[in-house]
Amino acid sequence: NAGVTQTPKFRILKIGQSMTLQCTQDMNHNYMYWYRQDPGMGLKLIYYSVGAGITDKGEVPNGYNVSRSTTEDFPLRLELAAPSQTSVYFCASSPLTGNEQFFGPGTRLTVL
């Protein structure tokens, strides 16, 4: 099993550009999460999904969108990139609520 994979690993965007961060898991987990990690701060939840077709906002959803058309994939969309979205983004999955979460390797995004 590859676990949770994320692409790309690094990306530099200009202000106003759009992009999609990809996340795929091959463990058949129902729960998937997107977090951002800023220097000196704890991970913050952006969006999460409890199964295909079901998504909900986390603590910091503004400026982002998600979709969950399959169990495996949970892409995160940035529509109009802003410098405040410069961060490291982690995708995670878990089989059930309250279970251990498995993290992807992260995507380092810089918006200039």
Add this chain to the structure above:
Amino acid sequence: KNEVEQSPQNLTAQEGEFITINCSYSVGISALHWLQQHPGGGIVSLFMLSSGKKKHGRLIATINIQEKHSSLHITASHPRDSAVYICAVPTQGGSEKLVFGKGTKLTVNP
């Protein structure tokens, strides 16, 4: 909403020392998570516990539900233990959403 405090923020130890990292939270929970973030950035789950104590190798995690406090201990620390250790709890009760501490950066010198 739960709030998580970790201490210390930074910890430097000599190889072989016994390490303790603390985590306090404000709202009762179903389970608490300890995670490790490697210097390269990857995050792995170490423990999930709801009561008592769990042990994995040289790592021991304890939790006191009444006091809303957990500790992560590392016995016979080694330079490869150098990492950021993160505590996380549900935002409330048994929620699937977690709130994370800011982490404790541990450096173990040879």
